[in-house]
Amino acid sequence: MIDLRSDTVTKPSKGMLAAMMQAEVGDDIYGEDPTVNQLQDKVASLLGKEAALFVPSGTMGNQICLNVHAQPGDEVICESDAHIFHFESGALAKLSGIQVHQIPGSAGMMSPEHIEKAVRPSAHYYPRTSIIALENTHNMAGGTILPIEEVIPIADFARNRSLRMHLDGARLWNASAASGIGLHEYARHFDSLSVCFSKGLGAPIGSMIAGSYDFIAEALRTRKQFGGAMRQAGYLAAAAIYAIDHNFPRLQEDHVNARIFAEIIAESPALTVDLNSVMTNIVMFYTKQGLDAYQLAEQLKEEGVLLHAMSTDALRVVTHLDVSQEEVTQAAQITVNLLQS
Ligand SMILES: Cc1ncc(COP(=O)(O)O)c(C=O)c1O
Numbered sequence: 001m002i003d004l005r006s007d008t009v010t011k012p013s014k015g016m017l018a019a020m021m022q023a024e025v026g027d028d029i030y031g032e033d034p035t036v037n038q039l040q041d042k043v044a045s046l047l048g049k050e051a052a053l054f055v056p057s058g059t060m061g062n063q064i065c066l067n068v069h070a071q072p073g074d075e076v077i078c079e080s081d082a083h084i085f086h087f088e089s090g091a092l093a094k095l096s097g098i099q100v101h102q103i104p105g106s107a108g109m110m111s112p113e114h115i116e117k118a119v120r121p122s123a124h125y126y127p128r129t130s131i132i133a134l135e136n137t138h139n140m141a142g143g144t145i146l147p148i149e150e151v152i153p154i155a156d157f158a159r160n161r162s163l164r165m166h167l168d169g170a171r172l173w174n175a176s177a178a179s180g181i182g183l184h185e186y187a188r189h190f191d192s193l194s195v196c197f198s199k200g201l202g203a204p205i206g207s208m209i210a211g212s213y214d215f216i217a218e219a220l221r222t223r224k225q226f227g228g229a230m231r232q233a234g235y236l237a238a239a240a241i242y243a244i245d246h247n248f249p250r251l252q253e254d255h256v257n258a259r260i261f262a263e264i265i266a267e268s269p270a271l272t273v274d275l276n277s278v279m280t281n282i283v284m285f286y287t288k289q290g291l292d293a294y295q296l297a298e299q300l301k302e303e304g305v306l307l308h309a310m311s312t313d314a315l316r317v318v319t320h321l322d323v324s325q326e327e328v329t330q331a332a333q334i335t336v337n338l339l340q341s
Pocket residue numbers: 008056057058059060062083084135137138139168170171196198207
């Protein structure tokens with residue numbers, strides 16, 4: 001099987017497992033796990049933030065950050081296809097009583113004008129707008145990179161209006177590797193952000209949130225309330241350290257492979273793909289002429305290719321470190337050939 005459903009399907013390499021086995025550990029709820037502490041310091045410094053906190057998943061990372069920034073009844077402004085809105089099981093409503101104000105974006109980016117309009121006036125009968133949340137890269141837009149020059153005016157606006165800026169940076173590594181813009185250059189425009197080790201970097205488990213000392217002190221309490229505080233988590237932190245050191249520099253290979261896939265399937269008269277949207281390791285493509293995407297995904301499975309149908313006419317492919325360029329090329333050719341037959 002060539003598994004292109006997600007970059008979350010990777011398994012730890014031998015080198016990563018060896019690093020995990022050798023990890024020094026302690027009780028992290030007492031702050032005594034040296035490997036967790038090392039990872040937190042390392043990521044805080046990479047992101048240019050005062051402090052960072054290791055959490056089990058990207059979802060928990062986002063949910064903790066948003067919970068700390070808002071009160072029940074408050075509103076978070078986000079793009080209408082944001083992960084926090086569609087794919088976190090309604091956690092904002094359930095765990096924090098926060099409601100979402102969605103704004104349609106272009107390639108995952110909301111315009112400052114739309115955001116400005118969405119911020120509620122201060123009358124008591126409106127919900128209070130507390131947070132603007134962005135996602136970089138943007139998953140549903142096809143791994144698009146949010147242009148930093150468009151993020152800056154939004155951050156300036158948020159500061160002037162005392163709104164918090166949160167970044168779902170599950171794949172910020174990819175944005176930075178592809179654009180050449182440093183992680184800290186992106187991070188400096190946000191009060192909080194989450195990054196994941198279990199996606200393109202290939203670690204089995206784990207994410208990090210980062211922000212000011214005060215923010216992380218509060219997040220520590222919320223992580224415990226959400227059940228995300230761990231004990232000898234150093235084994236997982238060792239995998240994340242290995243992932244940053246060995247797999248961050250190779251993300252470009254995934255980006256090249258995604259482009260190869262997109263260029264091959266662009267030749268098929270039965271599919272459309274916007275090659276300009278293929279900026280990192282995700283390819284969103286669409287069926288034409290009423291061809292059912294779910295059915296196509298099932299047929300491809302029989303041919304040995306796994307990918308995700310996202311709706312009746314949309315499919316997603318994600319490249320990662322457990323698929324080679326040959327396999328990605330083969331998967332694209334199988335797709336095109338199937339549609340020819
Ligand atoms: C953009 C984005 N944010 C957050 C998450 C959540 O990460 P996790 O699956 O670790 O909860 C994902 C997962 O795919 C994602 O794509």
